Amino acid sequence: MDDDMCDAVTSHLLGSRPNTYTYTKALAEHLVAEGRGDIPTAIIRPSIIGAAWREPMPGWIDNYNGPTGIFVGIGKGLLRYMMGSMAATADIIPVDIPVNMMIAIAWQTAVTRPERVHVFNCTSGRTNPVSWGEIETMIVKSVTKNPIDKVFRVPSARFTASPLWYRLVVIFDHYLPAYIFDLVTKFIGGKPILMRIYDKIHRSLATLDYFTSNNWDFASENSLMLTSAMTEEDLKEFNFSMNGLRWQSYLDTYVLGTKQFVLKEDLAGLPLARRHLLKLQIFQYLMQVVLFCVVWRLLVARTNIARKLWRFVISLSQKFVVRLPRVTRSS
Structure with a gap:
């Protein structure tokens, strides 16, 4: 039986089975039980x-x-x-x-x-x-x-x-x-x-x-x-x-x-592998920060709502920074 014929009859042979792997396992069990x-x-x-x-x-x-x-x-x-x-x-x-x-x-x-x-x-x-x-x-x-x-x-x-x-x-x-x-x-x-x-x-x-x-x-x-x-x-x-x-x-x-x-x-190379992964993690974090800044800058430049939200965040941050020393001294 050549490959083309196998492909032609495969779906018929499988029936409700998902793939040839499960089919051949069932076939092997059947042959063992019969013989x-x-x-x-x-x-x-x-x-x-x-x-x-x-x-x-x-x-x-x-x-x-x-x-x-x-x-x-x-x-x-x-x-x-x-x-x-x-x-x-x-x-x-x-x-x-x-x-x-x-x-x-x-x-x-x-x-x-x-x-x-x-x-x-x-x-x-x-x-x-x-x-x-x-x-x-x-x-x-x-x-x-x-x-x-x-x-x-x-x-x-x-x-x-x-x-x-x-x-x-x-x-x-x-x-x-x-x-x-x-x-x-x-x-x-x-x-x-x-x-x-x-x-x-x-x-x-x-x-x-x-x-x-x-x-x-x-x-x-x-x-x-x-x-x-x-x-x-x-x-x-x-x-x-x-x-x-x-x-x-x-x-x-x-x-x-x-x-x-x-x-x-070699498990002795684990410290080197960890350092390599740490570099990738830092690079990924920096790329995410850059991407966020670029997207945010485009939004601020193009939409009025984003500009107002940005000004509000800046203003809130400034108020927090101004109050921070007072809170520290009072504590």
Whole structure:
């Protein structure tokens, strides 16, 4: 089957499924259930896999899959807007949780030998929920406290549920700065790459819109049944509970792990990265002040209301300054 034929039949095969990723997962589960014969079988369904919480070490991660690529884009200052609902649950699960659960499930399935295939959801939404809006705030704090090397812009992240607003901000806050940067780079003899990077980013984000814009409540009865069948010693050895995880602390460790294991950055360079980010923050603040002054000056020059408001503010400030020494002396 060639690519053209695949494209032609894809929409028919997907049906109500949002993409080929979910379709192939369902297809794999179906094939396992149909072809298992008399072998005891169980299926585990983890949600969005993130960096390790505890094992093999806090923050361990070795690829850009899941939220890691998003966090890198935010940390670099490139990814500033995403489609999604701030109230929707960000069902992120640390990688060591489903690994421990798989070991426990394999043990239970081998011992009990169930006749039918049991499905186990490994998620955080019911036991330790966090919204995309909360993740947005916390990840910006994390990448500001422990910045990635050579940040392009001051990190910022916003989710929006409006497709129209998203298209507008992508043009003016993603592509326009990238186009200007590439133009300057080309002018000084460099290789313009930022526009191509943004093209890749937005192609990747398009596959995530469905998951960041919707909310799900995953059943956990089978997982509770598994927990009840284990002793306290077993539960300590193979911990797959999300109780005790603090999201801000976890994301701080996540960012450090991403720097160290994915981006291959030396953590000894953090002071230099912080100084670079501070320079960007100062530059951004100065640019905002200049822009405000220019816009305000144009308004004062062109509108009578703005001039009156400006005179009122100046007059009020002068009265406050005159009274200030008197207040100081009387106190």
